[in-house]
Amino acid sequence: MAIYGNPVGGALNAKTFMLEVNGGETEIAATVVGEETVFDATPNDVRTGKKFATSSGVEVGTKDIPAYRTAQGAVIIKPNENFSIVLEGYSQYDYTKLQCLISKFNTSVDDSVAVDKVVIGDNVYAVNSTIPLAAVTKDAATKSIKLNIKNESSVDYVLRYFTYREEV
Structure with missing residues:
Protein backbone atom coordinates (compact mmCIF):
# COMPACT_ATOMS: atom_id res chain seq x y z
CA MET A 1 0.00 0.00 0.00
CA GLY A 61 4.58 -3.92 26.15
CA THR A 62 5.01 -6.59 28.81
CA LYS A 63 8.67 -6.15 29.87
CA ASP A 64 9.17 -5.26 33.52
CA ILE A 65 12.24 -3.00 33.41
CA PRO A 66 12.81 -1.37 36.79
CA ALA A 67 14.37 2.06 36.61
CA TYR A 68 17.25 2.66 39.00
CA ARG A 69 20.22 4.91 39.62
CA THR A 70 23.58 3.85 40.97
CA ALA A 71 26.29 5.74 42.81
CA GLN A 72 29.78 4.73 43.80
CA GLY A 73 32.73 6.55 45.20
CA ALA A 74 35.14 7.05 48.05
CA VAL A 75 35.13 9.62 50.85
CA ILE A 76 38.06 10.52 53.10
CA ILE A 77 36.97 10.67 56.74
CA LYS A 78 39.29 12.78 58.89
CA PRO A 79 39.85 12.23 62.63
CA ASN A 80 36.84 13.31 64.75
CA GLU A 81 34.54 13.37 61.68
CA ASN A 82 31.36 11.33 61.38
CA PHE A 83 31.19 8.68 58.68
CA SER A 84 28.65 9.87 56.13
CA ILE A 85 28.05 10.03 52.38
CA VAL A 86 26.39 13.04 50.75
CA LEU A 87 24.34 12.14 47.66
CA GLU A 88 22.33 15.20 46.64
CA GLY A 89 21.22 14.33 43.10
CA TYR A 90 18.02 12.42 42.34
CA SER A 91 17.39 11.66 46.05
CA GLN A 92 20.05 8.95 45.89
CA TYR A 93 20.67 9.26 49.62
CA ASP A 94 17.28 7.46 49.89
CA TYR A 95 18.87 4.27 48.59
CA THR A 96 17.31 0.87 47.98
CA LYS A 97 20.55 -1.03 48.73
CA LEU A 98 23.90 0.10 50.12
CA GLN A 99 27.29 -1.52 50.61
CA CYS A 100 30.36 0.13 52.12
CA LEU A 101 33.96 -0.82 52.84
CA ILE A 102 35.87 1.16 55.45
CA SER A 103 39.66 1.07 55.67
CA LYS A 104 42.51 3.12 57.12
CA PHE A 105 44.07 5.49 54.62
CA ASN A 106 47.32 4.15 53.21
CA THR A 107 49.50 6.07 50.73
CA SER A 108 46.55 6.72 48.37
CA VAL A 109 42.85 5.92 48.11
CA ASP A 110 43.63 3.07 45.70
CA ASP A 111 46.17 1.58 48.14
CA SER A 112 43.75 1.81 51.09
CA VAL A 113 42.42 -1.75 50.96
CA ALA A 114 42.90 -3.17 54.48
CA VAL A 115 39.19 -3.17 55.35
CA ASP A 116 38.24 -3.14 59.01
CA LYS A 117 34.52 -2.27 58.84
CA VAL A 118 31.71 -3.01 56.36
CA VAL A 119 28.14 -1.90 55.82
CA ILE A 120 25.75 -4.69 54.90
CA GLY A 121 21.98 -4.62 55.26
CA ASP A 122 21.77 -1.14 56.85
CA ASN A 123 24.23 -1.99 59.65
CA VAL A 124 27.91 -1.24 60.24
CA TYR A 125 29.99 -4.24 61.31
CA ALA A 126 33.59 -4.79 62.29
CA VAL A 127 35.20 -7.28 59.90
CA ASN A 128 34.78 -10.87 61.13
CA SER A 129 31.91 -9.90 63.45
CA THR A 130 28.16 -10.43 63.34
CA ILE A 131 27.42 -7.82 65.99
CA PRO A 132 26.33 -4.44 64.55
CA LEU A 133 28.35 -1.40 65.63
CA ALA A 134 25.65 1.02 64.42
CA ALA A 135 22.54 1.27 62.28
CA VAL A 136 22.72 3.31 59.05
CA THR A 137 20.20 6.14 58.64
CA LYS A 138 19.08 8.35 55.76
CA ASP A 139 19.00 12.11 56.36
CA ALA A 140 16.61 13.93 54.02
CA ALA A 141 17.58 17.37 55.38
CA THR A 142 21.25 16.97 54.42
CA LYS A 143 20.65 14.46 51.59
CA SER A 144 23.13 12.13 53.16
CA ILE A 145 23.61 8.61 54.42
CA LYS A 146 24.84 8.52 58.01
CA LEU A 147 26.72 5.48 59.24
CA ASN A 148 26.33 6.73 62.84
CA ILE A 149 29.94 6.06 63.75
CA LYS A 150 32.76 8.55 64.25
CA ASN A 151 36.43 8.40 63.33
CA GLU A 152 37.79 8.44 66.86
CA SER A 153 41.33 7.65 65.72
CA SER A 154 44.20 9.95 64.79
CA VAL A 155 44.37 8.69 61.17
CA ASP A 156 42.25 9.25 58.06
CA TYR A 157 39.86 6.55 56.87
CA VAL A 158 38.57 5.77 53.38
CA LEU A 159 34.86 5.05 53.06
CA ARG A 160 34.12 3.30 49.77
CA TYR A 161 30.44 3.01 48.86
CA PHE A 162 28.15 1.53 46.26
CA THR A 163 24.43 2.15 46.25
CA TYR A 164 21.47 1.88 43.99
CA ARG A 165 18.06 3.48 44.18
CA GLU A 166 15.10 1.95 42.42
CA GLU A 167 12.87 4.58 40.88
CA VAL A 168 9.14 4.13 41.31
Missing part, protein backbone atom coordinates in the same frame (compact mmCIF):
# COMPACT_ATOMS: atom_id res chain seq x y z
CA ALA A 2 1.29 3.45 -0.84
CA ILE A 3 0.00 6.87 0.17
CA TYR A 4 0.00 9.51 -2.55
CA GLY A 5 -0.97 13.16 -2.53
CA ASN A 6 -0.22 16.32 -0.62
CA PRO A 7 -0.70 16.74 3.12
CA VAL A 8 -3.87 18.62 3.98
CA GLY A 9 -3.91 20.61 7.22
CA GLY A 10 -1.53 20.07 10.13
CA ALA A 11 2.17 20.73 10.17
CA LEU A 12 4.16 20.56 6.95
CA ASN A 13 6.73 18.22 8.49
CA ALA A 14 4.18 15.93 10.15
CA LYS A 15 5.32 12.31 10.40
CA THR A 16 2.32 10.77 12.19
CA PHE A 17 -1.24 10.82 10.89
CA MET A 18 -4.61 9.42 11.87
CA LEU A 19 -6.23 7.86 8.81
CA GLU A 20 -10.02 7.55 8.82
CA VAL A 21 -11.58 4.58 7.07
CA ASN A 22 -15.27 4.16 6.22
CA GLY A 23 -16.15 7.80 6.90
CA GLY A 24 -14.44 7.93 10.29
CA GLU A 25 -15.80 4.61 11.50
CA THR A 26 -12.24 3.25 11.97
CA GLU A 27 -9.07 5.18 12.71
CA ILE A 28 -5.60 3.94 11.81
CA ALA A 29 -2.41 5.51 13.16
CA ALA A 30 0.16 5.92 10.37
CA THR A 31 3.79 7.01 10.44
CA VAL A 32 5.57 8.31 7.35
CA VAL A 33 9.10 6.95 6.89
CA GLY A 34 11.67 7.49 4.17
CA GLU A 35 12.00 3.82 3.31
CA GLU A 36 10.32 0.52 4.07
CA THR A 37 10.73 -0.18 7.78
CA VAL A 38 10.34 -3.54 9.48
CA PHE A 39 8.94 -3.28 12.99
CA ASP A 40 10.61 -6.10 14.90
CA ALA A 41 10.00 -5.17 18.55
CA THR A 42 8.05 -7.68 20.62
CA PRO A 43 5.95 -7.03 23.72
CA ASN A 44 8.90 -8.31 25.80
CA ASP A 45 11.14 -5.56 24.34
CA VAL A 46 8.89 -2.71 25.52
CA ARG A 47 8.10 -1.60 29.09
CA THR A 48 4.91 -2.92 30.65
CA GLY A 49 1.85 -0.91 29.64
CA LYS A 50 3.55 1.16 26.90
CA LYS A 51 2.00 1.03 23.43
CA PHE A 52 4.09 0.49 20.31
CA ALA A 53 3.67 -0.25 16.62
CA THR A 54 4.49 -3.63 15.11
CA SER A 55 4.12 -5.06 11.62
CA SER A 56 0.85 -6.58 12.81
CA GLY A 57 -0.52 -3.43 14.48
CA VAL A 58 -0.43 -1.69 17.82
CA GLU A 59 0.56 -3.79 20.84
CA VAL A 60 1.21 -3.22 24.54
